[in-house]
Amino acid sequence: RGRAEHFDAALVPPSADADSVRRQRSIERRLRSTIQEGGLQLHYQPVVDLCSGRVTAVEALARWCDVELGFVAPDQFIALAERTGLILDLGRWVLRTACAEVASWRAVSSSMRISVNVSAVQLADPDFVSDVADVLAGTGLAPERLCLEVTETAAIADLEEATSRLQDLRRLGVRLALDDFGTGHSSLTTLRRLPVHTVKIDRSFVDRVATSPADAVLVRLVIDTAHSLGRRVCAEGVEHAEQAQQLLAMGADLAQGWFFGMPLAPSAELTDVLQRQHPASDALLRRGTGVP
Ligand code: C2E
Ligand code: MG
Ligand code: MG
Ligand code: MG
Numbered sequence: 001r002g003r004a005e006h007f008d009a010a011l012v013p014p015s016a017d018a019d020s021v022r023r024q025r026s027i028e029r030r031l032r033s034t035i036q037e038g039g040l041q042l043h044y045q046p047v048v049d050l051c052s053g054r055v056t057a058v059e060a061l062a063r064w065c066d067v068e069l070g071f072v073a074p075d076q077f078i079a080l081a082e083r084t085g086l087i088l089d090l091g092r093w094v095l096r097t098a099c100a101e102v103a104s105w106r107a108v109s110s111s112m113r114i115s116v117n118v119s120a121v122q123l124a125d126p127d128f129v130s131d132v133a134d135v136l137a138g139t140g141l142a143p144e145r146l147c148l149e150v151t152e153t154a155a156i157a158d159l160e161e162a163t164s165r166l167q168d169l170r171r172l173g174v175r176l177a178l179d180d181f182g183t184g185h186s187s188l189t190t191l192r193r194l195p196v197h198t199v200k201i202d203r204s205f206v207d208r209v210a211t212s213p214a215d216a217v218l219v220r221l222v223i224d225t226a227h228s229l230g231r232r233v234c235a236e237g238v239e240h241a242e243q244a245q246q247l248l249a250m251g252a253d254l255a256q257g258w259f260f261g262m263p264l265a266p267s268a269e270l271t272d273v274l275q276r277q278h279p280a281s282d283a284l285l286r287r288g289t290g291v292p
Pocket of ligand 1: 045060061062073074075078091094117118119149179180203236237238239256257258259263
């Protein structure tokens with residue numbers, strides 16, 4: 001302040017910032033080559049119809065286990081991919097792979113849907129709609145079997161543009177879901193304006209739905225509002241029977257979470273989870289009233 005001094009690196013404590021910048025750089029380098037080499041994996045988590053207990057969809061979730069870095073969490077590498085623009089290549093790979101894999105599964109119902117997460121950066125890309133059309137044509141997947149999940153943050157950044165992009169996607173015949181609803185700057189106006197078929201209630205509300213009356217009030221409000229607007233409701237992060245039972249009683253249509261199944265790589269175990277009859281309305285409601 002008011003004077004100048006020579007910079008001397010020795011006076012600066014080894015900064016965590018420099019380390020974390022270096023780490024970010026090396027993660028970015030590894031992610032770029034992993035995407036190019038097709039080295040990411042997809043895990044699939046069942047989405048269950050609460051009334052019938054049947055799996056009606058799977059959500060594709062990207063997984064990265066790197067030879068040098070080990071397992072890197074999606075929240076970390078997706079955010080990095082968004083900051084660096086790698087998300088466009090990553091997102092194209094996820095979309096193509098998920099559609100192709102699900103179209104090829106012979107052991108599961110031919111009406112089973114596949115949900116794919118779409119980042120704000122992808123939604124803002126003018127080529128996105130034609131990319132989706134190309135993938136559908138290339139894999140032969142019926143458009144109504146694909147559901148694209150966008151977050152509120154993605155949509156709100158430019159509500160006007162997002163709405164028109166979503167309308168173009170709807171014209172292709174794909175389904176749309178609003179992901180992580182309730183986090184960020186949720187507003188019921190966004191819910192009304194965005195042309196989505198389904199609203200996914202964020203795990204943070206579902207967590208406390210069976211234990212916090214205040215959270216239960218909010219979840220019920222979202223479910224009722226979504227239904228009045230003609231949207232279906234999916235609850236995310238259901239871990240316990242009590243939550244499933246409560247959500248069913250409140251009118252939620254779909255649910256997803258460890259209670260029904262973890263995200264799994266394509267395997268015999270995944271096929272088994274997808275074909276299984278999960279606890280449905282009868283069993284869940286009996287459990288709720290304590291009647292065996
Ligand atoms: P999301 O789309 O909301 O996905 C749900 C997340 O909740 C997943 O985390 C899933 O593993 C986790 N989860 C599911 N059931 C439960 C449960 O019962 N309890 C708990 N505690 N967690 C549960 P994951 O796989 O770590 O992914 C995190 C986020 O990363 C996703 O949130 C999504 O926003 C993003 N993501 C993952 N894959 C992709 C991708 O291919 N593209 C894009 N753009 N984003 C992706
Ligand atoms: Mg999602
Ligand atoms: Mg979510
Ligand atoms: Mg999320």
